[in-house]
Amino acid sequence: MGNSHQHAHAHVASASRTRLWVAFAIIATFLVVQLIGALLSGSLALLADAGHMASDLIGLVVALVAAMVAARPATDRQTYGYRRAEVLGALVNGVVLLVVSVSVAVSAIGGLLTGAGAGGEAHEVQGGPMFVIAVLGLAANVAAWLVLRGGAKDSINVRAAYLEVLGDLIGSVLVIAAAVVILATGFDAADPIASLLIAALIVPRAVMLLRDVVRVLFESAPPDTDVAEIRHHLLGAPGVVAVHDVHVWQITSGSPVFSAHVEVEPEVFASGRAGDLLDELGGCLSDHFDVAHSTFQLEPAGRAEHEGQRHP
Template sequence: MGAHDHGHGHDHGGHGGHAGHAHGVSADADRRWLAIALGLIGSFMAVEVVVGILARSLALISDAAHMLTDAVSIVLALVAMRLAARPARGGFTYGLKRAEILSAQANGLTLLLLAVWLAYEAVRRLIEPPEVAGGPVLVTALAGIVVNVAAAWCISRANRSSLAVEGAYQHILNDLFAFIGTAVSGLIVLTTGFVQADAIATLVVVALMVKAGYGLVRDSGRIFLEAAPAHVDPDAVGDRLVALDPVTEVHDLHIWTITSGEAALSAHVLVEPGGDCHAVRRDLERLLATEYGIGHTTLQVDHAQEALLSVGRPGETGGRDDGHCASPHGPVHREGPHHH
C-alpha cells in the first residue's frame, strides 16, 4: 500500500539562458574561441618575458606571470569541457562534470599564490628600486592591452555560464587592467624617471589578482561543499513546496550544484492520506523547474499517516523503516502558520 515514489525530472537542456550551449555545435565553437585566445596569449607571453627581463621591469614580468595563469586557465577550461562532455559511467554517476569546478578552483589558487610572490617582490623593489627601462615597458604594455582585448573578446563569445570559462575570462580581464597599469607606469618612468612606479603598478596587479582569485575559490568552494546555488534559499523552497495542496510536510530537503548552471534537489514529501502522490510529484517537479530552474529532482512522496504510523521505537516495526527518516537533516517544513 502507500504510494512510495521516486520521481526523476531530468532537464539536460540547461537553464539560465544557455540551453543551446549544452552540446554539439556550440561546444565546438566554445572550444574554438578559447583556442584562439590561448594562441594569442601564449605567443605574446613569450615576448613579454624576454622584454621584461631585458628592461628589468617587474610589472612586465608580473603581467607575464599573470598571462601564464591566463593560458593555464584556458587550457584547464578546454580540458574540463572535454571531460564534462563524457557520459556518466562506472563509479562516476554524474560523469566528470565537476572537472570544470576543479579547474576554477585551480585557477583561483594559482592567482592567489602568484599574488603573494609578486607582492613580496614589489615591496622589495619599492625599498631598493632597480633601474627600469620605461620605453620597452610602455610599448610592450600597449601591445599587451591589444592582445588582451582580442582574447577577452574571443572568450566572451564562448559560454560564460560555465565557471571554468568564466574563470578564464576573469583572468584575461584582470590582465587587461594590469597592462593598463603597466603602460601608465612605463610612461611615468619614461617621463619622470620615478622607477618605483613599476613596483606600484605591480601592487595594483596583485590587488586585482587577489580579488579574482578569491572570487573563483569562493564560488568553486561553495559547489564542492554541496551548498545550494547562491540565488536559491532552501528554506524558502521548502516553504514554497509545503504550500502546495495536499502536501503536509517536507523534510530532508537537499539542494546542491553538480556543476555551474546545473542544480539538483532531493526531498522527502508527505501528502494528506487521500492525496495523489504521483500528481503531487509531477506538480512539485514542474514548480521547481519553472520557478527555480532546478531540473534534476528526486522526490520521495509518501502519505503522511502511513509514514507517521511506521515511526515508533526502534524495533517496533520489525526493523523496517517505511520511508520515513529516522533523523531528518535540516529544518522540517510543515503546512500552516508554523513552517519550521
C-alpha cells in the first residue's frame, strides 16, 4: 500500500515537472514579444500584463527548481525527503504576486494622474498594436493555463504557477477590452483603468495561495480533513477503547501525515492481535481518508491517565 502510494506520488511529481517545463517555454517565448509591443504601443496595461507575465516566468523557474529539489530521495537527516521545497516555492511565488500587484497599481495610478504611457511620457496609446499583442498574449496564456490546470489539484507548487498564469490570462482579456475601448472611443484612460483591474485580480489569488502555504508550514490539518470523523472511525475498530494525541498535518499538498495514541483492550496484546489491528487502522486511514503515512502507538486501556500533558 505504501509503495503504491510512493509510486503514484512519483508519477504525479514527474508529470508536474513536465507541465512546468512546457508552460515555461510558452511564457518565455511570448514575453519578449509582449514587452516590445508595450513599448511600441505606449500601453500601461500591456506593460502591466508583460510585468505579470515576467512574474509568471520567475514563478515557473521557482516552481521548477522546487519540483526538482522535492524529487530528491529521503535521507537519515531529511527523513521526509525534500518535498517541503514545493511549499517554499509556492511561498516565493505568492510574495512575487503581491509585489507585482502593488507595482502595477502604483504605475496605473500614476498613469491616471499624469496621462503618461508605458515609456513614462504623456502621449496617446496606440490601440491597434496594443490589441494585436494582447490577443497573442491571451493565446499564450490560455495554452500555458491548459497545460498547468491538470496538475493544480495535486501540487501546491503547480497551483502557484497555475494561479499566476490564470491571473495573467484574465489580465490579457482586460487589456483587449481596453484596446477596444481606445480604438472605438479614443478614451486613453481605459488603459490605466485596466491596469488597476489587473492588480485587483492578482491580490486575492496571492492571498489565497499564501493562506494555503501558511497552513502547511504551521502543520495545520488539511482543510478537507475532519479530525473528529477520523477519531470516530478509529474508535469503531474492534478492541479500540480510546484515541488521543491525534495529529494530522501535511508535508506538502496532497501528502497528509497522521499520528495518534490508541488505547486498546488487554485482549489485543494477550491474543497477539496488535499487528492485525495496526494493519486495520492503517487501512482505515488509507481507504477512507487518503492518508497513506500513518503512525499509531498502541497502549493498554487507561494508559492516558499516567501521561503528562496530552492532546485530545
